[in-house]
Every structure is written in C-alpha cells, then in structure tokens.
Amino acid sequence: MNFASDNTAGVSPEVLEAITQANTGSALPYGNDDLTAKIEKRFNEFFEYETTSFLVPTGTAANALALSALAPSYGSIYCHRDAHINCDECGAPEFYTAGAKLVTLHGPHGKLHSGELETTLSATSTAVHHNQPAAISISQASEAGTIYGLGEIHQLSEVAKENGLYLHMDGARFANALCTLGASPADMTWKSGVDVLCFGATKNGAMSAEAVIFFNQDLAQSFGYKRKRGGHLFSKMRYLAAQWDAYLTNDLWFKNASHANAMAQMLKSGLENLPGAELYYQVEANEVFISMPENVLKVLENAGYVFYRWHDAASPVIRLVTSFETKEEDVKGFIETARAAS
Structure with a gap:
C-alpha cells in the first residue's frame, strides 16, 4: 500500500466519465467552449461570489502564475519556510514573477502567524536597495497537514491590508481543509480576506485540474496573458473543465476529501499510542506525521508499505498521506503490522 502521497491515487470514476463525455463532437479551443463557460459560472455559485477563474493543469503552474499577478519583480512574497512554493516548485514563483523574492518565516505547526509577520514587515526598509513587500502566501491545508482557522486567515489578511499586500492561498488540499473546518468555500476565502486562491482538485480525485480563482478582480486583468505566455493555456480546455464539472457535481469534492481525512484519523488513532510513537504535528487533514522506532519502520518497509521519511532518509519521522x-x-493492515513490530 502506498502512503507516500495523495498523488499516487488514481482518478475518480466520475471524473473519467466526464472526460469521456466531453470527448464527443467538436468544441471551440482555448477556453471558448461551452463547458469552460459553465464551470466559470459554477465557481461563482460555489464561492457565492463573482469570481474570475482560469483553469491550469498543475498546482505549481497555478501558484507561480497567481503570484506573478500579485508581486512585481522587485517584490517580496512572505511564506512559511516549509511552504510548497518555497521547497517544492523548483524556483517557479521566482521565475514567473521575473525575480520576486520569497521571504520565509518560521511558525509552529507549519503555519504563518500574524504577530511574527507584523514584526517582520515593521522592520522592512523602503530604501531602493531592498525588495518591497508585495504578497503573503499561505497553504490550506499546510505542508504539515495542519489547517488555518478562519480567525487566523482573517488576522493575516488584516496584516496584508494594513501593509498594502495581497493574500494568496495555495489550496492544493483546499477540500480537505473545508471538510475539517465545516466552513463554506466563501467563509474560507473572500470572506476571510483572500485575494486569490489556487484551488486544487488533482490530489482529490481529478486527473490534472487546478483553478486560479480571483476574488480581487483587478489582479485578474493581465492573468490570461501570463497563462498563455507561461505555456499553460490548454487548447482543448474542455478536458480540464470536464474534470471540474464532475468534481463539483453531487459534492464529489466533499465525499473524496471526507474519506481521505477519515482514513488519516484512523491511522492517527491506531498509531499514536504505540510504544515509541509520537505525533509530529496534529492531524487535521489527510496527512499524518509521526515518529516511530527504526525497527518498526524497517518492518513496515519490508512488508511493502511505501511512505516518505521526513527531512532525510534516516529520519524516524514519516509522512503518511x-x-x-x-x-x-x-x-x-498498516496499524496491525506496526503494532506487531512494536
């Protein structure tokens, strides 16, 4: 069994069926088809807001292109040191912004905290020698599998507004966070002060479907050109739109994310009290970070279970997704194997 990533999973049957249904007849290219127009309206309904949305195939494309709309080449983007945009996107945000700097901050539980951000911003110089603050980026859920509460998002948005910055949300696991909070999509985004969301579906049952959702319409004005210039304007856009149509129909997003979250809670409950086991972060979405004795990890690996050791190959901390x-x-089976080896 592979617990290395939610990207190891296949595609929801509903999504595959939607792609098949879209594969009949002809349709206008480059997002001018009826299905893409339908999805744009469905996003407005989903978020209870008049959004401007753009479909892209990958999360890195979504994040990097979105940030290019928020930050100039001389700007600074503030994020957690473990953020995906900092650790796992091969410099794409810096590339697409033509040089904006990622300023990383430490925060417990994998999250930015408004107090530290305020302190950092207050010490920032406006001198021509320095990058200028432009945006704040948070991941919901975080790379630690933890979740920002609505109050935390609002506090960060207030810091952003007070300092003339924009707030970006990396929502690769947006659905997982929504399920945990029991909040509406509107509550967790524009009502909390988010300017742009990178809404992910790929990790939660889509084949390859992400969306950049602008709540701040002014920021969306040039995004279409950025997407095209960056090579992420699909000619046959209807196949991305079809995935979103299935994802939003009958709350498939909720069904999939709820199940993933429940399985993570089951792992947590079964492992946390084993001898030598210690949770590294609270389990709030679909990721479990836990430290376990080396002999137990070896038994699990030899039994065919796949997972990442966090930090380095010798780390006793593993990530289960x-x-x-x-x-x-x-x-x-994973829990029983670990228990027998403990």
Whole structure:
C-alpha cells in the first residue's frame, strides 16, 4: 500500500466519465467552449461570489502564475519556510514573477502567524536597495497537514491590508481543509480576506485540474496573458473543465476529501499510542506525521508499505498521506503490522 502521497491515487470514476463525455463532437479551443463557460459560472455559485477563474493543469503552474499577478519583480512574497512554493516548485514563483523574492518565516505547526509577520514587515526598509513587500502566501491545508482557522486567515489578511499586500492561498488540499473546518468555500476565502486562491482538485480525485480563482478582480486583468505566455493555456480546455464539472457535481469534492481525512484519523488513532510513537504535528487533514522506532519502520518497509521519511532518509519521522482511494483494510493492515513490530 502506498502512503507516500495523495498523488499516487488514481482518478475518480466520475471524473473519467466526464472526460469521456466531453470527448464527443467538436468544441471551440482555448477556453471558448461551452463547458469552460459553465464551470466559470459554477465557481461563482460555489464561492457565492463573482469570481474570475482560469483553469491550469498543475498546482505549481497555478501558484507561480497567481503570484506573478500579485508581486512585481522587485517584490517580496512572505511564506512559511516549509511552504510548497518555497521547497517544492523548483524556483517557479521566482521565475514567473521575473525575480520576486520569497521571504520565509518560521511558525509552529507549519503555519504563518500574524504577530511574527507584523514584526517582520515593521522592520522592512523602503530604501531602493531592498525588495518591497508585495504578497503573503499561505497553504490550506499546510505542508504539515495542519489547517488555518478562519480567525487566523482573517488576522493575516488584516496584516496584508494594513501593509498594502495581497493574500494568496495555495489550496492544493483546499477540500480537505473545508471538510475539517465545516466552513463554506466563501467563509474560507473572500470572506476571510483572500485575494486569490489556487484551488486544487488533482490530489482529490481529478486527473490534472487546478483553478486560479480571483476574488480581487483587478489582479485578474493581465492573468490570461501570463497563462498563455507561461505555456499553460490548454487548447482543448474542455478536458480540464470536464474534470471540474464532475468534481463539483453531487459534492464529489466533499465525499473524496471526507474519506481521505477519515482514513488519516484512523491511522492517527491506531498509531499514536504505540510504544515509541509520537505525533509530529496534529492531524487535521489527510496527512499524518509521526515518529516511530527504526525497527518498526524497517518492518513496515519490508512488508511493502511505501511512505516518505521526513527531512532525510534516516529520519524516524514519516509522512503518511491518505486519499479518496485509501481502503480501511489497508489502514488496519498498516496499524496491525506496526503494532506487531512494536
């Protein structure tokens, strides 16, 4: 069983069926088709807001292109030191912004905190020798599998507004966070002060479908050109739109994310009290970070379970990620194998 990532999962049958249905007849290219127009309206309904949306195939494209709309080449983008944009996007945000600087901050539980951000910004010089503050980026859920509460997002947005910055949300696991908070999409985004959301579906049952959702319309004015110039304007856009149509129909996003979250909670409950085991972060979405004795990890690896050791190959801390496809029997088998080795 593979617990390395939710990207190891397949595609929801509903999404595959939608792609098949879109594969009949002809349609205008480059997002001028009826299905893409339909999805743009569905996003407005989903977020209870008049959004401007752009479909892209990958999360890195979504984040990097979105940030290019928020920050000039001489700007600074503030993010957690473990943020995906800092650790796992090969400099794409810096590339697409033509040189903006990522300023990383430490925060417990994998999250930025408004107090530290305020302190950092207050010490920033406006001299021509220095990058100028432009945007704040948060991940919901975070790379630690933790979740920002609505109050925390609002506090960060207030810091952003007071300092003339924009707030970007990396929502690769947006659905998982929504399920945990029990909040509406509107509550967790524009009502909390988010200017642009990178809404991910790929990790939660889509084949390759991300969306950049602008709540601040002014920021969207040049994005179409940025997407094209960056090579991410699909000619046959209807195949991305079809995935979103299925994802938003009958709350498939909620069904998939709820199941993934429940499987993570099952892992947590079964592992946290084993001898020598210690949770590294609170389990709030579909990721479990836990430290376990080396002999237990070796037994699990030899039994065929796949997972990442966090930080380095010798680390006792592992990351277990569940998905919409994770089966209860696989979770129980992992727990039983770990228990027998403890």
